[in-house]
Amino acid sequence: MPTTIVFDVNETLLDLSALDSAFAAHFGDASVRRLWFAQTLQSALLSNVLEEYRDFGVMAAAALEIVAARSAVTLSAEARHEILGGLRALPAHAEVPAALARLKESGCRLATLTNSSPAMLHDQLRSSGLLDLFDANLSVEKARCFKPARVVYEMAAAELDEDPSDLLLVAAHNWDTTGALRAGWQAAFVQRPGMVLGPLDMTPQVIGHDLGDVAEKLIATLAR
Numbered sequence: 001m002p003t004t005i006v007f008d009v010n011e012t013l014l015d016l017s018a019l020d021s022a023f024a025a026h027f028g029d030a031s032v033r034r035l036w037f038a039q040t041l042q043s044a045l046l047s048n049v050l051e052e053y054r055d056f057g058v059m060a061a062a063a064l065e066i067v068a069a070r071s072a073v074t075l076s077a078e079a080r081h082e083i084l085g086g087l088r089a090l091p092a093h094a095e096v097p098a099a100l101a102r103l104k105e106s107g108c109r110l111a112t113l114t115n116s117s118p119a120m121l122h123d124q125l126r127s128s129g130l131l132d133l134f135d136a137n138l139s140v141e142k143a144r145c146f147k148p149a150r151v152v153y154e155m156a157a158a159e160l161d162e163d164p165s166d167l168l169l170v171a172a173h174n175w176d177t178t179g180a181l182r183a184g185w186q187a188a189f190v191q192r193p194g195m196v197l198g199p200l201d202m203t204p205q206v207i208g209h210d211l212g213d214v215a216e217k218l219i220a221t222l223a224r
Helices: 016-027 032-050 056-070 077-089 096-105 118-128 150-160 174-182 211-222
Strands: 004-007 109-114 136-139 167-171 186-190 206-208
Touching: 004 150, 016 032, 016 077, 032 056, 056 077, 077 118, 096 109, 096 211, 109 118, 109 150, 118 136, 136 150, 150 167, 150 174, 167 174, 167 211, 174 186, 186 211, 206 211
Parallel strands: 004 109, 004 167, 109 136, 167 186, 186 206
Antiparallel strands: none
8 A cells, every 4th residue: 555645635634514604694505515616626627628727716716606696696705705715714624633643653645636726725734734744735736737637646646756556545526536546546535425436436445434534444554
């Protein structure tokens, strides 16, 4: 099992449900948050197809306008700032700090690989208290393409100076783990509520119900 472990950030490490109260206040329905983030990811994937890279924050802002129009909601500047600014200040899922600390103590090299821009990534990790736990922090911005495009994982392997087979991606998104596996990495899937592997996805080497569970399984594998 690889000892360099690379983590997706949004939803895998950080809890987007912290934005539910803002969506409830401005849309009257907290569940719109999920629609907004799904639209953000859809827009990012479309940009890959069109080969027109834009900052993930730009994608998130555009997606917010789309879901507002669909919901016939007019957002104030303050509402936009509350939601989009909140994306930079998300808390970590409760089990994440201890799980990361355990992996680091076991001798693993830890890194992040996210669709967020470098500036947003830094704000997110600093705000969540996770910044000092990582040895490297990578954004897709260097590849100017979003995950799960193969070029992103190739860029990350080059930046980390590792062979793809010596890297393992941890993510709560089936498209991310499948992208990594197709690029020659290993992968671990964090099966958070609502996150599932589909019938067309490649099967990760490790599957756990949260990051603590994934960490325990990885450490047990390393001990063999």
